[in-house]
Amino acid sequence: MNYISTRGNAPAVTASQAIINGIAPDGGLYVPESWPELKLDWNSLKNQTYEEIATIIFDAFFDDFSVEEVDKVISEAYGSQWQSNDIVNYHNEGDLVYLELFHGPTLSFKDIALQALPHLMTIAAKKLEIVDKMVILTATSGDTGTAAMSGFGDVDRTDIMVFYPEIGVSDIQRRQMQSESAKNAHVFAIKGNFDDAQRSVKKLLADSDLVNNLKDNHMRFSSANSINIGRLVPQIVYYIHAYAKLLKHNEISAGELINIVVPTGNFGNILAAYYASQIGLPVNQFVVASNENNVLTDFFNTGKYNRQREFKVTNAPAMDILISSNLERLIYFLSGRDSDEVVSYMRSLDETGTYQVNEKTYANMAQFVAGFATRESVSEEIKEVFDQTGYTIDPHTAVGHNVYKQVTLNGKTILAATASPFKFSETVLTALGRQSQNGYDGVEQLSEYIKSEIPKQISELFERAIIHTQVIESEQMLSVLRHSLIN
Numbered sequence: 001m002n003y004i005s006t007r008g009n010a011p012a013v014t015a016s017q018a019i020i021n022g023i024a025p026d027g028g029l030y031v032p033e034s035w036p037e038l039k040l041d042w043n044s045l046k047n048q049t050y051e052e053i054a055t056i057i058f059d060a061f062f063d064d065f066s067v068e069e070v071d072k073v074i075s076e077a078y079g080s081q082w083q084s085n086d087i088v089n090y091h092n093e094g095d096l097v098y099l100e101l102f103h104g105p106t107l108s109f110k111d112i113a114l115q116a117l118p119h120l121m122t123i124a125a126k127k128l129e130i131v132d133k134m135v136i137l138t139a140t141s142g143d144t145g146t147a148a149m150s151g152f153g154d155v156d157r158t159d160i161m162v163f164y165p166e167i168g169v170s171d172i173q174r175r176q177m178q179s180e181s182a183k184n185a186h187v188f189a190i191k192g193n194f195d196d197a198q199r200s201v202k203k204l205l206a207d208s209d210l211v212n213n214l215k216d217n218h219m220r221f222s223s224a225n226s227i228n229i230g231r232l233v234p235q236i237v238y239y240i241h242a243y244a245k246l247l248k249h250n251e252i253s254a255g256e257l258i259n260i261v262v263p264t265g266n267f268g269n270i271l272a273a274y275y276a277s278q279i280g281l282p283v284n285q286f287v288v289a290s291n292e293n294n295v296l297t298d299f300f301n302t303g304k305y306n307r308q309r310e311f312k313v314t315n316a317p318a319m320d321i322l323i324s325s326n327l328e329r330l331i332y333f334l335s336g337r338d339s340d341e342v343v344s345y346m347r348s349l350d351e352t353g354t355y356q357v358n359e360k361t362y363a364n365m366a367q368f369v370a371g372f373a374t375r376e377s378v379s380e381e382i383k384e385v386f387d388q389t390g391y392t393i394d395p396h397t398a399v400g401h402n403v404y405k406q407v408t409l410n411g412k413t414i415l416a417a418t419a420s421p422f423k424f425s426e427t428v429l430t431a432l433g434r435q436s437q438n439g440y441d442g443v444e445q446l447s448e449y450i451k452s453e454i455p456k457q458i459s460e461l462f463e464r465a466i467i468h469t470q471v472i473e474s475e476q477m478l479s480v481l482r483h484s485l486i487n
């Protein structure tokens with residue numbers, strides 16, 4: 001199974017090559033040339049482990065990897081670094097099922113893919129006889145950076161550089177980044193917001209002098225961003241797992257349609273749910289939940305994408321984003337795999353900041369419904385869910401829950417719970433009407449109040465030394481990069 005570009009002007013490549021390239025040379029994103037024919041057998045899936053289901057999905061999408069290679073990736077990615085034997089956990093609330101994706105080393109769903117990606121990349125590089133060192137360059141609003149460092153930390157032949165905004169990350173996220181001890185990790189805070197950091201990283205990636213300079217030093221850039229198929233595919237697994245477990249516990253009958261609500265930023269996690277549906281997961285509605293950066297809400301309601309708006313720093317910061325990269329893949333499929341159409345939209349986005357999909361493509365979007373939650377409603381949602389059910393959700397999951405209440409859905413619904421509430425202790429405490437404290441005091445206070453044990457990943461975090469404290473202007477990114485990697 002090969003991967004082709006959404007923009008139709010790049011050669012088809014193997015999965016390994018797509019993982020190494022990240023983005024296609026024509027600027028498009030890699031999509032499977034055709035969907036793998038899996039014939040998912042729910043009767044056997046319902047008794048399989050997370051790792052077994054992951055093996056089926058990885059084998060299908062990474063078909064140039066041998067059985068042994070896939071096994072190796074999965075055993076490395078889903079081992080003792082997880083606090084749950086099943087990797088994911090479930091919490092039921094009537095017709096709603098929280099799919100807890102945050103039991104990995106850095107307490108967000110991004111661990112699920114980023115624990116696998118370094119191993120996928122290492123094997124892919126070996127297959128392609130690439131001897132260059134991979135430089136993973138990331139701008140992060142908090143979760144990607146920590147998850148990427150946890151995945152790539154001390155992995156042979158890789159360097160990881162993380163730039164995060166000085167303002168807007170949570171206390172725990174900052175501590176996770178500042179205390180990363182891997183020798184190949186380089187971490188800097190940037191004056192400005194996430195958008196500024198992101199823009200500067202894109203500039204660096206496109207700087208041909210820099211790229212040549214790296215090449216001369218046997219290095220090359222690679223991406224841990226969710227545009228990489230090595231991040232997307234591991235996220236398909238938990239949707240299949242969730243359906244299988246619902247069946248096992250007789251919550252649904254085989255073939256019954258479910259709904260999936262996902263708090264969304266770059267459209268990666270919800271796109272994985274769409275991919276799952278394309279290979280046989282029975283889905284009724286996909287619910288796209290946004291915060292006040294509600295480009296996607298408007299898009300799904302009108303067919304017009306308009307990034308010409310103010311960037312807002314919200315209390316669900318991992319979703320503060322105005323360009324949702326992975327949406328290009330959905331449009332590719334909904335347009336009937338029409339690359340020319342995709343190219344015309346992306347050109348318009350580049351030139352004017354907007355595009356309007358045609359009627360046919362818009363009609364194909366009917367399976368997606370969208371809504372958004374304000375900062376206030378995020379807080380209220382955390383409190384309401386806690387008061388009514390005793391369950392504590394993080395601000396991103398709260399966005400999902402708020403939007404879940406706004407829409408009308410039939411049948412079972414899975415809500416992707418994307419981060420641990422402990423990762424956003426200040427926001428959660430404030431929402432619960434408590435005096436919020438910083439640092440470990442805040443974590444302890446939250447733990448006592450919600451009667452939930454402090455995750456081991458957090459208590460260990462406060463035993464680590466602070467290493468990376470440098471704050472730089474975004475103009476200095478090029479020089480710190482050169483200094484960290486080349487000199």
Ligand SMILES: *Cc1c(COP(=O)(O)O)cnc(C)c1O
Nearest residue numbers: 143265266267268269318418419
């Ligand atoms: C990254 C992130 C999101 C958004 O996920 P996308 O795949 O970018 O849509 C939501 N919640 C949390 C906690 C995140 O870290």
